[in-house]
Amino acid sequence: MTTPVFQELRLEAIRREFGGFNALKGVSLTIRRGEFIALLGPSGCGKTTALNCIAGLLALSGGRIMLDDRRIDTLRPEQRGFGMVFQNYALFPHMTIAKNIGFGLRMRGTPADEMARRIAAAVQLVRLQGQEAKLPGQLSGGQQQRVAIARAIVIEPPLVLMDEPLSNLDAKLRLEMRQEIRRIHSSLGSTTIYVTHDQEEALSLADRIVVLREGEIRQVGTPEELYARPTDLGVADFMGYRNRVAGRLVGEAGGFVRVAIDGGELEGLLQGPAPKDGRVVVALRPEDLRAGAAGSVDAKVTAIEYRGHEFVGLAAVASGAELHFSADERLAAGAPVRLSGARERTLVFAETAA
Missing domain, CATH: 3.40.50.300 (P-loop containing nucleotide triphosphate hydrolases)
Structure with a gap:
């Protein structure tokens, strides 16, 4: 045809x-x-x-x-x-x-x-x-x-x-x-x-x-x-970046910015110019936020489910903000967990960029 x-x-x-x-x-x-x-x-x-x-x-x-x-x-x-x-x-x-x-x-x-x-x-x-x-x-x-x-x-x-x-x-x-x-x-x-x-x-x-x-x-x-x-x-939200958490810029190193959030700190790539007030939103996918001893964000597990090749969970930081994460093993609800983000796949936006 x-x-x-x-x-x-x-x-x-x-x-x-x-x-x-x-x-x-x-x-x-x-x-x-x-x-x-x-x-x-x-x-x-x-x-x-x-x-x-x-x-x-x-x-x-x-x-x-x-x-x-x-x-x-x-x-x-x-x-x-x-x-x-x-x-x-x-x-x-x-x-x-x-x-x-x-x-x-x-x-x-x-x-x-x-x-x-x-x-x-x-x-x-x-x-x-x-x-x-x-x-x-x-x-x-x-x-x-x-x-x-x-x-x-x-x-x-x-x-x-x-x-x-x-x-x-x-x-x-x-x-x-x-x-x-x-x-x-x-x-x-x-x-x-x-x-x-x-x-x-x-x-x-x-x-x-x-x-x-x-x-x-x-x-x-x-x-x-x-x-x-x-x-x-x-x-970002529509492309699967389900985790969005507010924070404040606290530094920069090697092309990545450091962002202080409630419960710890994450590193990522700043999208656009740095806001004058330092207020930003960190966005990352659940598969790029993982549970592990070397994590830099402290939270508590609120729910977890098995997806065949891995576990996918929900955890809350001290303020109550919830984060979706991935894990290699089942974690008990209420258990403390340390989370780390893949910084090369973590995006940082000025808070007004929504």
Whole structure:
């Protein structure tokens, strides 16, 4: 299958208002041909609104959307020719799998022989050979999602839009379908915009991740960039930095800053200029805060659970602030514990950077 040639899709200061609520506040983004872009953020951040504006399902309140030098936000959805995969599959229950996949082609008046060829190619691409005569209700959730993907790509769209397509699947199927979606994207050489609230999905699938919060873009970067260097506390929180504890800068050595916190001291990498008042927030992932005799933060274990390859616990410092940590052995609730952070993966933000 070939996709029509285009070089870039540009969102130029797009806005969308619902009454007095600004769901999108001047979002600008350039997406290059062939990219896999993940729109990532919590519920209500504007990611699905942005996708629906690109698809033409919602009109813009301001700004414009350009496909190369062609303005498309004034076009109806069917005139844009994009493929869409919905969270709930949106299959026709009375139609066979083949007819579901070919629905868009029939609406476009595609000749029968061409339609049969494209349907067969799409079925093969999503690995549903032998299922063509079945109804959607006879397939598993994962197979139904494959049908939805086949229906979106069979029209050979310049852009495939996916709105949390895996959220209704169990954990095993989500992992399998993630791999399939990336494989299909690579096979087609298409451009994909994928909405998710799952940072692991975004990290595993995307070429670039766009983190949205309260209708604005907070950071754009590769998965490696966002995982290792979120630019503010909001992005850090969404990228898995569950531990956030207030402290005060007390020194610097070897490129790392020292931060005094209640119960001890942590070292990390300062993000941005040092605040004049020295008040900072330390952010690190649970797997980067470990229990051990050489730790520098004193706390008490409040809960612990077994995760197969390690134990994951919750501990409270004297002020009551809680920290998520990892351990090699089970620790009793109420037991004292000393925690140490991996300083090269500990980020320090000015307290006002949230």
